[in-house]
Amino acid sequence: MSPITKTLLLLLPFLPQVTTAQTLPRPTPRQLAWQQMETTAFLHFTVNTYTDKEWGDGTESPQIFNPVKFDARQWIRSLKEAGFKLAIITAKHHDGFCLWPTQTTEHSVKNSPWKGGKGDVVREVADACRQYGLKFGVYLSPWDRHEPSYGTAAYNDFYKKQLRELLTNYGPIAEVWFDGAKGENAKNMTYDFAGYWAMVRQLQPQAVMFSDAGPDVRWVGNESGNAAETCWSTIDNSKHAPGVADSKYLNTGDPNGKDFIPAETDVSIRPGWFYHPKEDSKVRSGKNLVNLYYQSVGRNSLLLLNIPPNRDGLLSDADVASIKEFRSILNETFKTNLAKGAAKSGLTDGFMNTMAITPVNKPLEVTFRNPITFDRMLLQENISSGQRVMEGQVEYWDGTDWKPIQTFTTVGYKRLLRFQPVTTDKVRVTFTAAKGDVVELAEMGIFKASSRE
Template sequence: MTAVPSPAQYAWQEAERSMFIHFGPATWQGREYDDGSVPVKQINPTQLDTEEWCRAALAFGAKRIVFVAKHTGGFCWWQTDTTEYSVKNCPWKGGKGDVLRELSQSCKKHGLRLGVYIYPGDRTWGAYIGGGGKTEDPSLQDAYNEVFRTQLTEVLSRYGEIEEVWFDGSCVIEVGDILERYAKNSVIFQGPYASIRWCGTERGTMPDPAWSSINKKDLETGTATVVQSDPEGDTWAPLEVDTTLYNHFWFWSPENAKKQKTLSDLMEIYYHSAGRGGVLLLNTSPNTDGRIPAEDIRLLERFGKEIDRRFAKPLAECNGEGNELVLELEEAAVINHVMLMEDIRGGERVRRYRLEAEVNGAWQEIGAGFQIGRKRIVVVEPVKAERIRLVIDKAADTPLLRRMAAFFVKCEDHAALLTAQNSVSLVYDPVTDSWVSPGEGERVLAWNAEDVHEKKFMFDVDISRIVTEPGQYELKFLTEGSAALRIEKLEVLLERQVTDGVLSVIKEGSCYNLTRTSAVEDAQGGKTGVRGCIECLGEGERGSLTVKKIV
């Protein structure tokens, strides 16, 4: 049976665009991760204006704001007694301010939905980055669990309906009862109760295809991403595409603000996120005054207007059911874009399709693909067509086509968009029964008989030079000749700390997916490592480990 969205998932996915807000002590420190180096008494955003934040979101068509109420450092932007490291000890509004309350009121006024990012870890408790709330000192775990549970309860119970809850890097603290009570109609990002997934990269793009369905057992790991997508999966879990406005920084600083993306960058991101069925989560970064810089707001306004200019008025559109749909044009016209949409309330049913244009009475193919999903923007070579035809060559059930629309878009980036679209993102690998990126990985480790003792080979290798940014990475163990192996132990170290929940199996014993969600602040060694033990089987004792970026 085809997986279908819940009402909450459907409403969330229909929004298409959301605005992220990263704002905290790291803004004053000029860092991406709060290290506590700036005293709370110096955090005083005297011009903070949540009305402005909402206007910025509306400027590019966002329907939702996701606010980072607590980041890795543990600082809380709402009134709480769980920590002294919070807004209550800031001079802003005499320590009585509550950013989350002001934002919730502004969102309600402007018709925006509200989501909250609350990091499960906390520097002040030694709950390390990427650990999902696990403390380095086990004796502190129970006490910290209670602190985090209280914080989550406060955030979800005081500020009206929270549509989206973000647990960056999963959550190992049990919070199911809290979510059931206060967030029953929310979508959850990561953690064992996840109902939406990460796209696997912070570049602002999704691979192609990027199915919205997945197997439930994979989703329940808490760290499932686009890599675990399965068109035949039994559970709906759509994809969110988070990316920065500054390339590539989440928090404002005078230097970061100089790295603003261009309008062309943002349009490419739109095509490869919302245009591939995902939800775009575009970050904004208020400065130390609490204001979103005017230059950033102007860019967001231009972004929203450009989306409307391109796609608000189609040459023609239609809808229907079945394996063929023909779009009639009033008269022959040049087109260079086609927008396809399935009615995803019935799931993603299309598995392979072709687009054809009727030119001088004859049909010619102008595009093809596997997935349509909620939205598929297909860039085509300019063609003067009399009609457009969609042919579904393979489907899991009767296709439900919500929309087929043709456009002619005047734009300088058409050739670049067409090239990017036609480059292969993922290919199906029947050996591992998964969608993988083409190409070979880089060898990071090799062993032979001299390295093996009593059929065992212990290894500890730094792969930081390859894992240079958040994303998905393939670890593949290869053997030579008649050699065979069994993975007896395999661990990932982030910042030299063993981190659970970031490895998933692609093919047992030989191929694994590593998910890094935390930023890589510099190129120093020790940022990402792999260690373990291999048991060598058979007669040969030679092999290697390769690593490559998947998305």
């Protein structure tokens, strides 16, 4: 028995019981592609934009919907310039108003004054995404406060017709968002989620599906932009369903979970999800968004940032300026990987399938020709073969001894560490606990943060 194995066995009594490395749940290709996008955008837009509400009640007249300066290209161009990879439009929110000229109800843009009833928000957003190279997604609220059939079995057929229209008429769809929200006094309704999901798999097989419990992507458990410090991509999904979820459990995931369903961190750039004029002075700053990035992408999640169009049908100047500053700061921080040329080449090439097989409790040391000063570190696992890291630590050489910088727990797709500046010519990372005897480390980055962070 090797010393590494002996050490691992000594640690196991003090660690959660976990699945062995040989049986680790693994992501599908669509889940891998989704997580590598890192930053995606929500676009909350409907009659609520004009009523100053967050949840409409379904009695709103289509006549109030009239974004006279509507320009989906401005939305998507702004997102593209800020580095976002996908945009999800609220095709129908809880009020039941449809942003496309659906055949299922009169409660849609076809009965609004916008473009004389000939407009189609979903079409224009999808087209703009193709023009600027973003992926496209749709949100279709299961809860519908306008539709009379809601609460009966007939509503499932109604909903599937709407879903089919979106899945067949607007080109490739990368994500379908199933919201579990429903008011406490809403009618009882048994949703046919299995049927909804089967339709997505049939008509858009490359799309990931979000709900509180997947099946592809799960909720992070809050709307404040925080994945947990310990965040597993695995959960036990047998006790969860859309709208029925343990937010604390979803926030951390489960090292024993048999289902690979990574977390999506959804948060708004404003206090509300829809545009409200009174919130124009409350837009998150670029620096604030950078912090959200560390707390989401940097904790093995994905950042889904909501940027709501205003009543003119444009993204507001303050919101656009903020997301551009956000990307500018990130680019400045992560432009130069100080580990390049010092760490093994496969760890700094940007490819997840080149890696260093690192034994548990064996330090991975990086030596520099000259001392460097840094305060950020990036670690990535090869998650295509599962998530392994449970605990680890980073240290630096002070000339006579190794000194601690920071400890960490899960890594997964990406772990970003922040700490006070350190100057040294040697750094080492040790994975002190993992599923199995080794860790597949795909990427390592050492950086000096932008002064604007």
